Amino acid sequence: MTEAESLLWACLRDNKLGYLFRNQHPVCGFILDFFCHERFLAIEIDDDEHEGRKEYNVYRDELLRTIGIKTIRFKNRDVINNIDSVINTIRALLE
Secondary structure, eight states: OOHHHHHHHHHHTTTTTSSOOEEEEEETTEEEEEEETTTTEEEEEEOGGGGGGHHHHHHHHHHHHHTTOEEEEEEHHHHHHOHHHHHHHHHHHHO
16 A cells, blocks of 8 residues: 555544445456445545546546446545545545
């Protein structure tokens, strides 16, 4: 895991937000950074290398949406520099 993924995982694991999350969870041939099955929510942490993969990410997110999975993406720097805001955004999506 990247630094940002480890930081976010520390906030998500063990039902800390009231929902079970899995990390590095396979769905439809994709590996999701974090996934909440109960809410069908995928969380992806993108680093700078994802900038060149926007079309692929749109395709992937659309495919996941067809099976009911909502994907939210955060930048590494946002997780590292503003974890409270990231957690508040995730909480809002879980409710």
